[in-house]
Amino acid sequence: MAETLQSFFAGRWRDASGPEYATEYPHDGSVVATLHAATAADVDEAVQAAERARRAPAWARLKPHERAGLLWRIAQGIRERAEDLAQLQRLDNGKPIRECRALVASAAGTFQFFAAAAETWEETITPSRGDYLTMSVHEPLGVVGAITPWNSPIASEAQKLAPALAAGCAVVLKPAEITPRMAIELARICQRAGVPDGIVSVLPGKGSVVGDALVRHPLVKRIAFTGGTAVGLGIQRLAAEKLMPTSLELGGKSPTVVLPDAELDHAVAGVLYGIFSSSGESCIAGSRAFVHESVYDAFRARLLDGVARLRVGDPAREDTQMGPLVNRAHRETVERYVQLGRDEGGRVLAGGARPTGGFYDAGSYYLPTVIEGLPNRARMCQEEIFGPVLALLPWRDEDDLVAQCNDNVYGLAAGLWTRDFRAAWRIGRALETGTVWINTYKQFSISTPFSGVKMSGYGQEKGRLGILEYTSQKSFYVGLNEQPLPWALS
Template sequence: MFINGQFQQAQGGETFVSINPANGQPVARIPFGDDRDARLAVDAAADAFPVWSRLSAAVRARHLHRVADILERRRGEMALVITSEEGKPLHEAQGELQLSIDSLRWYGEEARRAYGSWIPDPVPGRRLLTQRDPVGVCGAIIPWNVPCGMIFRKAAPALAAGCTMVLKPAEATSYVALKIAEVFAEADLPAGVINFVTGKASAIGNVFLTDERVRKISFTGSTETGRVLLRGAADHIKRTSMELGGNAPVILFEDCDLDASLRAVAALKFLNAGQACIGANRIYVQSSIHDEVGRRLADHARQMKVGEGSLPGVAMGPLVDMKAVEKVEELVGDAVRKGASVRAGGSRMQGEAYEKGSFYAPTVLTEVPRTARMHDEEIFGPVAALYAFETEEQAVELANDVPYGLSAYIFTENMDRAIRVGERLETGMVGINEIRLGAAEAPFGGVKMSGIGREGGREGLDEYLETKLLAIRVKG
């Protein structure tokens, strides 16, 4: 792990092995830290905060640009690390790295514009001013499915704002995090500004919750874990950002550009083997085009090249582990027992190339009943589940009939309809004939049980800033 500018082993001496999900081979041996390591990291971040926060935004920006330069130079190496540990194809790993670089550069510059204000004062002889101050030490917990991008979605705005950070990566992709720590070390950031603690999630998270020096917690992961963190954060009134579960609806109206829409839906559904919080979970198709959409999506699924992500031409890699495969099997089995039809896939990949990895075939189901578990649960696997609808009103009701609200997608050539439906969907983000929602410049986040706060855009910087009022008596 990386604490106070130094790589070190866990205080307890324990380790674990990170595994390549495509072939079951070891990737690296990782320190398995606990509360002792987390407290050392918080010590380092707290000690670094006074100096780092007093640097000018321009100086902090130069540090972040230096990190971006190094990441750019090492992106080929880093893409291979992401693919070997997480499983996604190389082209997806490269896209994740580009978002990381963009986040560093954009927030480095945006922090220069953390403006205060001069407020017109109704009281003679007084002036009211505001300034933006960094929150303080931040604890960040990230998932395995975007192991590099998530580091910078949190660290770039936090560090740009003047905060320091202790980051806990997912166990499954801890090697990616430690390679990113190398980049920060090479960039020669002051010791303690950013720290990486690998190991026992509950012990490390408990330090974030109970140590009063940690003033903010940023978490991306399941709604269940988010609830636990929110309860714990309440004891010390800590600020929180939560990007939680998604169950994204996709609505295809009969007037959509079918060729373009199908390409987009297929790309969205099978991105990272379906392991994306903004991925297509419920695909609602107007009944007049339902059969054609099912047939053509199934044709696409059968033609996809599945395999180890570093191999040429691979469109989809493995799931993160066998537990994930078993969950997908359960959800598909439940849907089929309740009446769904399998149009493509529906089982693990077969053959020697797949027997040591956690591969599940790209799958298309039609006639999925709303009573199926996958309608209400996030699939997090390569299963396109199609549901028929008749009217615009019905589509909106179906889309909103879940407790989650991260993202949604509409495909139609009728812009009046697109605006009407987009305004009524209960989600934090809506794609209209577009599936690319992530950008350093744009806010990313959900409503309802999908989270609190935003990452990306100006809103992402605000998450790490406090507003302070200065009331000044002026003589004369």
């Protein structure tokens, strides 16, 4: 039976003002929740309340270690509900349950990390160049708009909420329209942890309505966005009119490179995980595999054997590796790209179709797909598909390899498989990307910064200095001179 959800406005649970809509379980298309979409008027109400709350003594006068205590309690609240949250995440977007548990654990770890960062934060006494003491301090920007995607909701939301709260900001969170549940549950946990009313609000709804109103609102001082590049460009254009800082984590078309000396079993496992985990619905998915021609045939044979053994099925099963795509409309987008690859001359070596029979027919499933025979300039090798589709490309010359990897508008991540550290370092430094994995892939640490270059966006998430993204810097000069300033007396 579908559950009725409400939005969270400044400490109150109520229906938003917009039309009612339903969210579906991608496994079988069943309705799992109904709720009302937020409107621009709802955004204004939440932002106004956030501005009042962030200036109130209950929040503004909290010392860093006191904010840290709140963040730590949020982390504990997530862990206490870990299995429940994982199951709800599964229903929200169809991820396999084991992956959902990992995302919930990641969210708890994010709040714990930023609790520690807030409590141990130190401002700077800068070297004096005169008869004065100089200091650099950081202050919260104010009200922050956080806009998150549907592919990994709870982890993405934690990566925006935690540093913003650690910095002392208030947050109006707009989750993806089709996956609102994790943001709503995080708001519930924040409330129980003692976060003052108004500091966190959650407004599900359409990006063209809620997101646009957030970006345009004069009291919103920063936007943290994860999502598509086209939407990110629109946000940046609007933000420029306010001179408002943003962080944009956008698309990717990440290359993975197999060198001649790579341990092929490791490389195959890494490439499989890099593109087919999360059903390829990941901005960092390793969707272009460049394999040296000397090991290409051996690698391809092992790769196709691995693809054939992937378990595509019910996300509730413990042994499922790939669940459905997020909905049927997105599956159709993936199918169009695969057909484009065929039209461009590519050969489908695996997948390229929907699985059929039983629950497959009811859900939005698509088989893991491998295509070869395309040049790197083919559209299917250039554009983000956001699905389980891998382009397999041979390479011979290292300079040409680097040029092909970089010949893309995106620059989010890359992977290298080799036993030669010097080669890995040399190629890794030459790649235009924000993250390079060597002999592993898609591993993350909250303590390590994450960002993109080129059309993959800019701004930093994760890492201790991630708090700075939500602050403004202020300098202090304290005079130490015994005599009045000489200019006035001359």
